[in-house]
Amino acid sequence: MNAVAEYLFEYLRDVLFDPDRASLDLARLPEDFVELGQGIEFLAECIGEIRAFSKALARGDLNSAIPSPDNEMAAPLKALHATLRHLTWQTQQVAQGDYNQRVDYLGDFADAFNTMTQQLEHRYNALLEEIDRSNMQSQALAQSNDIFELVTRETAQWIAVVERATGEWLFTNYPISNILANEVFMPQLERWIKDRLSSLEPDSESRAVEVDLSFGEISQYFAAIVRPVLWRGRASVVFVLTDISAEREHMNELETAAYRDPLTKQYNRHYGMRLLEQWTSQHRSFVLCFVDIDNLKYVNDKFGHLEGDKYIMEVSATLRGFAPDATICRLGGDEFMLLLDNWTQERAERRCGELRASLVARNSEPDSQYLRSMSYGVIGAQPDNTLTPSELLAAADEKMYAFKRAHKMERPSSV
Amino acid sequence: MANVFKKNIPHSTFAWENLGDVKEGRGDLGEDMPVIVYRLMQYTMLDVLARAHGEEQANEYFRQAGFLAGSEFAKNVLRLDVDFNAFVADLQKALQEMKIGILRMEAFDAETGNLVLTVGQDLDCSGLPVTNETVCNYDEGFIAGILEAYTGTKYVVREVDCWANGDRVCRFSGIAQKAI
Numbered sequence: 001m002n003a004v005a006e007y008l009f010e011y012l013r014d015v016l017f018d019p020d021r022a023s024l025d026l027a028r029l030p031e032d033f034v035e036l037g038q039g040i041e042f043l044a045e046c047i048g049e050i051r052a053f054s055k056a057l058a059r060g061d062l063n064s065a066i067p068s069p070d071n072e073m074a075a076p077l078k079a080l081h082a083t084l085r086h087l088t089w090q091t092q093q094v095a096q097g098d099y100n101q102r103v104d105y106l107g108d109f110a111d112a113f114n115t116m117t118q119q120l121e122h123r124y125n126a127l128l129e130e131i132d133r134s135n136m137q138s139q140a141l142a143q144s145n146d147i148f149e150l151v152t153r154e155t156a157q158w159i160a161v162v163e164r165a166t167g168e169w170l171f172t173n174y175p176i177s178n179i180l181a182n183e184v185f186m187p188q189l190e191r192w193i194k195d196r197l198s199s200l201e202p203d204s205e206s207r208a209v210e211v212d213l214s215f216g217e218i219s220q221y222f223a224a225i226v227r228p229v230l231w232r233g234r235a236s237v238v239f240v241l242t243d244i245s246a247e248r249e250h251m252n253e254l255e256t257a258a259y260r261d262p263l264t265k266q267y268n269r270h271y272g273m274r275l276l277e278q279w280t281s282q283h284r285s286f287v288l289c290f291v292d293i294d295n296l297k298y299v300n301d302k303f304g305h306l307e308g309d310k311y312i313m314e315v316s317a318t319l320r321g322f323a324p325d326a327t328i329c330r331l332g333g334d335e336f337m338l339l340l341d342n343w344t345q346e347r348a349e350r351r352c353g354e355l356r357a358s359l360v361a362r363n364s365e366p367d368s369q370y371l372r373s374m375s376y377g378v379i380g381a382q383p384d385n386t387l388t389p390s391e392l393l394a395a396a397d398e399k400m401y402a403f404k405r406a407h408k409m410e411r412p413s414s415v
Numbered sequence: 416m417a418n419v420f421k422k423n424i425p426h427s428t429f430a431w432e433n434l435g436d437v438k439e440g441r442g443d444l445g446e447d448m449p450v451i452v453y454r455l456m457q458y459t460m461l462d463v464l465a466r467a468h469g470e471e472q473a474n475e476y477f478r479q480a481g482f483l484a485g486s487e488f489a490k491n492v493l494r495l496d497v498d499f500n501a502f503v504a505d506l507q508k509a510l511q512e513m514k515i516g517i518l519r520m521e522a523f524d525a526e527t528g529n530l531v532l533t534v535g536q537d538l539d540c541s542g543l544p545v546t547n548e549t550v551c552n553y554d555e556g557f558i559a560g561i562l563e564a565y566t567g568t569k570y571v572v573r574e575v576d577c578w579a580n581g582d583r584v585c586r587f588s589g590i591a592q593k594a595i
Contacts, residue, residue, distance in 0.1 A: 066576050069546070075578040082533045082584060085521035098500040104517065 004033055008040060015044040019051065046071045053077055062088065087113075099124060158222075158241040161231050162193055164200070170231050176241075188213050193239060196226055200237065204228060211241070221248040261330040263309060264316035272329030272337050276389040279339065283383040286341050287348040290396035291319065292404065293334035294373035303369065315374055318359050322351055337393065345380035352376040375404035429483055431491045447514075450538060457539065457553070478556035485560020495565050499523070502565055514538065521586070528568055528591030531575075532558070533584055541582035549574045551585050558587055568592065 007028065014022035022044060029037045049067035054077055056064030062085050067074035083106065090101040090113075099121030103110040152159050152173035161171035172180065179185055192211055206227035213220050225240040259271035267275075279286050293315050300308035312334070319328050319336055327339040340348055359372050377399025379392055387395065426433055437446045464473035489495065492513075493505050507518050516537040523530040535541065540551050551574045559572040569592035576586040 069577050072579055078576070078578040079584060082519065082521065082586065085531070086519035086533070089520050089522055093500055100500070100504050104511075 004030060008033070008037065011044075012040060015040075015047055019044075019048060046073050050074050050077060053081070057081060057084070094120065097124070156243065158239075158243075160193070160239045160241075161229065161236050162197065162239065163231070164197060164228070164235045164237055167194055167197060170234065170236055185213065196239070197237060200226070200228070210244075218245075220245045264313060264330050266316055266319075266336070267327060267329040269329060269331045269337075272327070272331065272339065273389060273393075275327060275329075275339055276337075276392065279341070280381065280385065280387075280389050280392070283385070284341060284381070285383055286339060286381050287343040287345055288379045288381065288392055288396050289338040289340070289348055289352055290377045290379075290393065290400045291315075291336040291338065291352070292375045292400050293336075294375055294404070295371060296334040299370050307369075311370075311372065314362075314372065315359065318355050318374075321358075322355060337396075345378055348380075349376075349378045352378060373407075375400050375407065377401070377403055429487065431487050453538060474552040477552040478559075481553035481556025481558075482560040482563075483556075484553075485557040485562075486564045487560075488557070489561045489564035493561070493565070499525075506561065510534075516541070528566060528570075530562075530589045531586065532589070533586045535584045536582045537585055540577075540585060543583055544579075549577070551577070551587075554585065555587065558589060562589055562591075566591070 008024075011022060011024045024037055024041050024044070026034055026037045026041075046067070049065075049071050050073060053064060053067050053074060056062075057077065057080065062081060066078065066081070087103065090103065093101050094117055099117050101117055103113045106113075155173070156175060157173075158176035158179075159171070159173040160169060160176055162169050179189075192213065196209075206225060209224050209226060211222045211224050213222065221244050222241040223244045224242075225238075227238050227240075229236055229238050231238075256265070259267055261268045276288070293312060296308055296311060299311050312330075315336070316328070316330065319326075319338065322328065322338060323340065323343075325341065327341075329337045329339070331337050338348075356374050356376065359374060362368060363371050363373075377396040379396040379399065381387070381392060385392075461473055461477060464476055467473075468476070488509075492509050493502065495502070497505070503520055503523075507520075510516050510518050516534040519533050519535070521531040521533060534551075534554060537551070537554065539553050543550060555572045555574060559570045562568070562570040562572070570589045571592060572587050572589045574585050575588045578584055
């Protein structure tokens with residue numbers, strides 16, 4: 001009997017601690033012990049199944065052989081196995097974006113898992129909203145950009161964006177791109193832009209200025225808007241240049257019509273008197289020269305008005321050589337007025353004398369039909385001057401007549 | 416004399432409507448009853464059928480009845496036009512709310528349509544002693560009916576494992592057949 005007990009004990013020990021060796025030969029057991037042996041053998045099978053199954057679970061292998069339904073000891077492991085399989089499936093669904101997965105009846109783990117999926121869902125939805133917002137903004141931006149590109153391409157204005165610090169040109173619209181290669185024009189534009197950049201105050205705002213640029217022989221006039229901007233993160237200045245040459249020309253024409261003498265293109269009486277009034281009221285120091293063409297009536301009578309006009313033009317051209325800063329006005333007929341800001345009377349008289357001499361010198365030319373000459377009267381006005389413009393003009397006129405009378409004898413009408 | 420006004424489907428032909436208005440019909444007793452009463456009917460019926468037609472045939476009748484129940488349940492209770500995950504979530508919720516069982520999906524192969532799931536605290540079998548025989552024939556049919564109603568594909572569902580875990584948990588494998 002002891003031998004049977006020892007045999008079964010050894011078998012049971014092998015089942016538990018050395019399963020590869022475990023082997024039970026039921027034939028070696030007495031008849032009364034066969035059923036016990038069979039029971040122990042079943043127990044060994046159950047233990048073997050549980051051992052293999054739990055090892056697989058420990059490895060994370062959820063597809064290993066499952067203990068048989070008869071193995072009731074394996075039930076908790078099976079339940080764990082089913083739970084792990086279910087959680088794996090749920091996690092796969094979450095990974096694919098299904099945040100509605102919820103775990104039930106698994107205590108703290110269920111709470112943690114469900115909180116996680118809820119937070120993931122919350123963040124995912126927030127992200128979707130952010131993406132939606134971002135997409136809408138991008139769409140709006142793209143549309144704005146389309147309009148911007150259309151406008152900048154179709155506009156006649158020149159638009160350039162230049163980085164403030166480096167002077168690098170960051171953007172040019174289509175019209176300005178066409179003249180980038182112009183070797184005459186571009187250096188002027190670049191120089192002008194560079195000057196504007198260097199003279200720009202750090203916190204300056206948008207401002208409108210005018211600029212004259214030469215395009216070969218032709219001058220072009222532009223109204224320019226200079227506006228500091230942030231262009232793709234770089235502190236820059238946008239220049240918008242509008243060609244106002246046509247407007248300027250039109251204004252010049254109007255000015256000519258209003259202020260110029262149609263024959264000589266010098267300023268007319270209206271302009272001259274306005275300037276004289278302005279200078280007088282400003283108490284400026286200036287000189288007024290009254291110039292009268294000698295013998296004009298004789299030339300008109302003898303050679304006709306066409307020749308007379310030529311004579312007037314000749315004197316006008318002579319006066320144009322007076323000085324660059326002289327304002328020359330034809331008062332009418334044979335009379336001119338010159339206004340000289342900050343000149344001295346002596347200097348002006350000297351210059352009048354020089355011009356008269358140069359005019360007279362032409363009389364010796366072979367084809368000269370009549371004697372050219374002019375008389376002048378020069379009046380200086382100081383800041384404390386109390387004479388009115390008309391009185392100043394009359395005083396100069398008087399001096400001119402005095403001059404004319406004094407020089408009458410040296411002045412025969414014809415050659 | 417025939418009553419020409421009554422054209423109702425006889426109870427021997429199943430119709431969802433014929434389940435009646437339980438709430439109204441059982442105003443005092445309510446809609447719930449002990450599970451044991453359900454099982455009493457189920458297993459006495461199995462007993463009678465087995466004796467009349469043999470155990471195997473009786474099990475097959477149960478499977479067919481389960482299939483019909485699953486189809487009708489799916490059509491009348493579940494949303495069939497949602498994606499698979501939403502469908503499974505609906506199913507889990509419905510089974511739980513109606514106290515049929517706790518369904519847990521273990522695996523689903525999107526390509527083949529095959530799946531593995533468990534049902535715990537099952538109305539039909541949880542608490543029954545675990546034996547070598549499979550007893551969840553009605554459940555097999557029930558799950559197959561639901562899956563076919565949703566996918567339009569025939570399924571063969573078999574109980575592949577069960578264990579006692581306080582309750583009896585059944586594991587089912589569903590193999591999709593060719594499309595209908």
